[in-house]
Amino acid sequence: MTWVFTSFLSYPKLVWAQSDKPTNDVSTSERSKQSEPDFSGYGRPGRRTGGGSRSPCPPIDPPLTALIPENNLGKTVAEHPSFLFYTPYSSQQAQSGEFVLQSEQGEDIYRTGITLPQTPGIVSLNIPSTVAPLEINQSYRWYFKVYCESPQTSTPIFVEGWVQRVALTPTLKSQLLAGKAQDYAIYAANGIWYDALAHLAQLRRTNGVNPQLERSWADLLNTKGVGLELLRQQPIVGSAGLVDELRSRKGAQNSARTLSQK
Secondary structure (H helix, E strand, O other): OOOOOOOOOOOOOOOOOOOOOOOOOOOHHHHHHHHOOEOOOOOOOOEOEOOOOOOOOOOOOOOOEEOOOOOOEEEEOOOOOEEEEEEOOOOOOOOEEEEEEEEOOOOEEEEEEEEOOOOOEEEEEEOOOOOOOOOOOOEEEEEEEEEOOOOOOOOOEEEEEEEEEOOOOHHHHHHHHHHHHHHHHHHHHOOOHHHHHHHHHHHHHHOOOOHHHHHHHHHHHOOEOOOOHHHOOOOEEEEOEEEEEEEOOOOOOOHHHHHHHO
């Protein structure tokens, strides 16, 4: 699986977008605070960290974690978004896994087996372009499951959450065209979690040790409503390999049935 992102010549410290129209009754510091991203608020039922199940996977701290806001819901403008997960298991410890994307009604949109990289760390997973694009203003539920023993005989450790695709507005498009290297900051300032995370993760992964990118990464993970600062130093180790793809199936299992299979 490959990452496809825009390359940039410089990577400034993460600066949240601010209004260029100052007011007389609000201080500069207050305006700056108001403009900082906030991913708290309305969310959906989910499971951001794995654990407490009958899975044979050994307990490791930090545990299997989905890089999503605390409310289990993130937005994207992408037709085929990227997801990031921290897995404390190597490919030797967890020989297989599965990713499932479902409609809000519980129908499978995409289902694929996965393999983990050789070392623990943060892995990416992208919905292939061969899958039907996510629909604007629709929410989708996903599951990321890891098996430490045979999938036929064991229970996985898993995380689950939601993604909602929103429209790329003319204003946001203009901001992105003008922002260049600060795409991730613009996405974050507009509440577009998945795209802010994926763009910054790609820069962090491909540019090695970069103090400015590391500060921006820590800032994003520590944003209000996110609270993932404990993962700020975890390496981005690559992509989850995709195998045995089963996609776009009508009349697929509903979410309750899916959960019963875990």
